[in-house]
Amino acid sequence: MQQIDLATTPLREMNETLQAQTGADNQTAWEILNPRGSHAVACGLDAPIEVTVRGHTGYYCAGMNKQAAIHVTGSVGPGVAENMMSGTVVIDGDASQYAGATGRGGLLVIKGNASSRCGISMKGIDIVVHGNIGHMSAFMAQVGNLVVCGDAGEALGDSLYEARLFVRGSVKSLGSDCIEKEMRPEHLAILADLLERAGSDAKPEEFRRYGSARKLYTFDIDNAAAY
Amino acid sequence: MSTSDKEAPRTAPIQSATFTNPVNAEIRRAAATGIYDIRGGGAKRKVPHFDDLLFLGASISRYPLEGYRERCDTSVTLGTRFAKNPITLDIPITIAGMSFGALSAQAKEALGRGASAAGTSTTTGDGGMTPEERGHSTKLVYQYLPSRYGMNPDDLRRADAIEIVVGQGAKPGGGGMLLGQKISDRVAEMRTLPKGIDQRSACRHPDWTGPDDLEIKILELREITGWRVPIYVKVAGSRPYFDTALAVKAGADVVVLDGMQGGTAATQDVFIENVGLPTLACIRPAVRALQDLGMHREVQLVVSGGIRTGADVAKALALGADAVSIGTAALVALGDNDPKWEAEYQALGTTTGAYDDWHEGRDPAGITTQDPLLASRLDPIEGGRRLRNYLKVMTLEAQTIARACGHNHLHNLEPEDLCALTVEAAAMAQVPLAGTEWYPGKPGGGY
Secondary structure: OEEEEOOOOOHHHHHHHHHOOOOOOOOOEEEEEOOOOOOOOOOOOEOOOEEEEEOOOOOOOOOOOEOOEEEEOOOEOOOOOOOOOOOEEEEOOOEOOOOOOOOOOOEEEEOOOEOOOOOOOOEEEEEEEOOOEOOOOOOOOOEEEEEEOOOEOOOEOOOOOOOEEEEOOOEOOEOOOEEEEOOOHHHHHHHHHHHHHOOOOOOHHHOEEEEEOOOOOOOOHHHHHHO | OOHHHHHOOOOOOOOOOOOOHHHHHHHHHHHHHOOOOEEEEOOOOOOOOHHHEEEOOOOOOOOOOOOOOOOOEOOEEEOOOOOOOOEEEOOOEEEOEOOEOOEOHHHHHHHHHHHHHOOOOEEOEOOEOOHHHHHHOOOEEEEEOOOOOOOOHHHHHHOOEEEEEOOOOOOOOOOEEEOHHHOOHHHHHHHOOOOOOOEEEOOOOOOOOHHHHHHHHHHHHHHHOOOOOOEEEEEEOOOHHHHHHHHHHHOOOEEEEEOOOOOEEEEEHHHHHHOOOOHHHHHHHHHHHHHHOOOEOOEEEEEEOOOOOHHHHHHHHHOOOOEEEEOHHHHHHHOOOOHHHHHHHHHOOOOOOOOOOHHHOOOOOOOOOOOHHHHOOOOHHHHHHHHHHHHHHHHHHHHHHHHHOOOOEHHHOOHHHEEEOOHHHHHHHOOOEOOOOOOOOOOOOOO
């Protein structure tokens, strides 16, 4: 395994090294030591490599990730895996605001809790949170699946588009145009697959599904109170 | 009725200056429809503008340069602060961000062709980068917008610069809306949303708020792009001194400042006309912020909003901008609001010069539409040629003025070359009222 110690290696050099990987050689496993809350750790990667970050990171860890499997053993700051395209990002600890924001693909797993605006404007990413999520999560979420094994905060799914939201625990409140929907067999299958890939032993039958009522898709003055 | 009653003088009808016919018509329209007016373009109200400034020209105290003989350079380099690859443009006039979606693919291609032929850059918009646009743009600025429609690291790395859009002059503090009738299959796919629905563009970025976060966002974008390309921060004309200072603090290479005459694809008329500052009022505070930080010319300032002529370009540069950006004027150069479509404008309930329902997608000129038949009316090669010509004319005009003021580079124009025709313009531009040495707020000048 290749190691990069951020206590002695500049951030730029670390990202440059990881971004240069193609996955075509035998250097596919990397370990980042001493992140100490650094921002933009392992961002912009584009190769089927495995990166383990030992410790806590700041903002935008794994930002815009493609292909790589990134594992953070600590907690992460705001915007983890923002705009992720593909690959897998697993956080052992908690995640701050905007986890998985605008993500387009891949799987983001947060084994602790996620703060507010988890999955904001998600555009195809799958997010599984083992714990709870904060307020305004999945705001304007377009496509993808957000799975919450714990509770959801206020205004879940406000102004939602076509993303699917699954919550096992309580939902403090639903946002504008977000409603509970029927859990059909295809949804249970999606859930089962995501839970398995995220390492959760929760049962799909324990979840409720939420989605868009699609009443705000076209501007209507009679919906003014919702805007 | 007696004869005297018939002949008695009557009070002439007096139209209200407050409840004018257009105001009353809008009240009736609102009452009938229950929805506010949405339109494209920028502020139409009259505000102090570059027209209210004049150049003094050379005299005994300064000598002019010979037109057609003595050089007057026009190039500008943007992004010299941190980027490994700053952008050098032949002319200080760039094309502002306008989205594929708001504009047809042909229009975007024409903008790329025209800008490239004139040696300048063009800019993507809300909706991502199209291959046609990248292919036909020698220098392409990629906008990083709150909606992040179409955002991906590959296009980010294909860009020659990145412009983080915080605000837009037509609607400081506002998001956008692309109405369903303009959402074709391709537009829907690029935005990852269903076809035919109204697509909202957020007013705030989803993963940062405030200048401290912005600094970290810029760091991330630089890390993803290897610190190669310049990063611009675009702000609306709102609080230009503080916004410029904060953008510099956050690490911007370039600040783009868009006044209220700057256009938009679609927003509420009440927003366009009532929020923001005139372009003229934005420049000096922004330049002062750069000067206070020792960053004038180190961080470049690009000004947009109502730039139409070489005189406007020269005036913006004289007030301290490094370059300008045009949007509406570029569309007019392509054929927007051309009188040849008057019959069709009439059919849409408007007239040449007033057509601004760009959001409805029925543009007779084929520019602000996704209708294949209408879009085919614009030949991108011919459109590109027209835009190139227009950019060249503006540059020649600006050079003419600069030479007359004795300058061998457009960037040598300075506030001392200007005077103002109105007290308001004198106050905003901080140049003397014509025939005086005074402007409101002048240090030691009273008032």
